Amino acid sequence: MERNSDDRRAMLADLLHASHLMPVEALPAQASECAATAGLHQVLIYLSGVQPGRLLALGQQAQLGAPQVGAELPIERTVAGRAYQYGGLMPASPAGPGEFEWWVPLLDGTERLGLLRVSARHNDPGVQSDLEALASLVALIIVSKFVTSDALARLVRARPMSLAAEMQWNLLPPRTYADGRVANSAALEPAYDISGDVFNHAIDGPSVHLAIFDAMGHDTAAAAVGRPGPPPARPCPQRRRREPELCRVQPGRPLGGDGKRRRRRSRAAAGRQRLPVTSDGLRDGQSSGVARSARSGR
Incomplete structure (x- = not known):
């Protein structure tokens, strides 16, 4: 347990340090790199649109080795949508040998920003705490980047605004x-x-x-x-x-x-x-x- 706490601290500290001079498009890759310290990998980020109804992939996520995950996911009638609506961790797929995948809500206070999809090597309460801590920091970084990022503004829109x-x-x-x-x-x-x-x-x-x-x-x-x-x-x-x-x-x-x-x-x-x-x-x-x-x- 002590090792896990140290790994979590290193994961969050590394990501926080990297975020100061990081474009938001690089956040999925940087989060994946830092999360590996805590035994997590392949961090994918999905944000909800201006009109809730779909979840949209942030960054060049196909480069992270997850071509099976779409760039856009509907909220209705999907496991990802249930995790988004209920605000709790949910398994993203059936557990494989030594591989667990999770949908993790991204929250700014109580406002739902989107989801993380994260793969983990273990499945225990310590891993779930790591997932929630990672999602909290990623949400704070996204909120801080929204003011200056046209890429985020375009991502969450389905069409131009008046x-x-x-x-x-x-x-x-x-x-x-x-x-x-x-x-x-x-x-x-x-x-x-x-x-x-x-x-x-x-x-x-x-x-x-x-x-x-x-x-x-x-x-x-x-x-x-x-x-x-x-x-x-x-x-x-x-x-x-x-x-x-x-x-x-x-x-x-x-x-x-x-x-x-x-x-x-x-x-x-x-x-x-x-x-x-x-x-x-x-x-x-x-x-x-x-x-x-x-x-x-x-």
């Missing part, structure tokens, strides 16, 4: 946030043509900020109105952090007056709340007023 959608996605916060008290998640459709449809969530000590905005239209004017929301209920993080008085409202009540403001011949309905968070999380029904306010324009 200009307005490109603007909108780059202004939005991560779609999922979770800690021991609260979990927030959001989705926008149609993913390749959104514009003016905005959400925002953030944690501020004992409070959670939630906001939904719906601007009229799906063009760049709508994107400008919802960038990232119309005053006075703008959920812009910079403004919220600079002027906390803007958010000092009674818990559970929406902000923003009538929630409508004209700009470039477009309008937006807005709903926003600041809710108290305890160690037990939010009370039942506390967040329902946000969506209700956005639908009614109040």
Whole structure:
């Protein structure tokens, strides 16, 4: 067991050191090289698309000796898809002599990024811990590379985005946030043509900020109105952090007056709340007023 702990430490340290000056396309090969220290090999990386439904291979994975594994895998009705949906380790194939293959979820907090497919020489709790540790580090590396990698942006898209959608996605916060008290998640459709449809969530000590905005239209004017929301209920993080008085409202009540403001011949309905968070999380029904306010324009 001590040997296994040392091997795991070396695997993670080597991969972390290599990641600082590594293009993301080289991550599968580098992860495979470092994982060999812990008795793991052939690390393949699959990422979910902008619209969940398929898992897409990262990098030149055919060079890693796995031509039988496709460059694209459906999520529905596949073992890989079940591992992705349920967020747990699953065998990738029947065990062979001295060979075990696993699907390992890639998670950023609770947000599902994709999967690793990893081969191992053994099958025991220590190996499974190594797999989870490797997946955690690979997920952190992928998240850190997303901001500067056009290769990742192209990989997770099935078709080009509209200009307005490109603007909108780059202004939005991560779609999922979770800690021991609260979990927030959001989705926008149609993913390749959104514009003016905005959400925002953030944690501020004992409070959670939630906001939904719906601007009229799906063009760049709508994107400008919802960038990232119309005053006075703008959920812009910079403004919220600079002027906390803007958010000092009674818990559970929406902000923003009538929630409508004209700009470039477009309008937006807005709903926003600041809710108290305890160690037990939010009370039942506390967040329902946000969506209700956005639908009614109040």
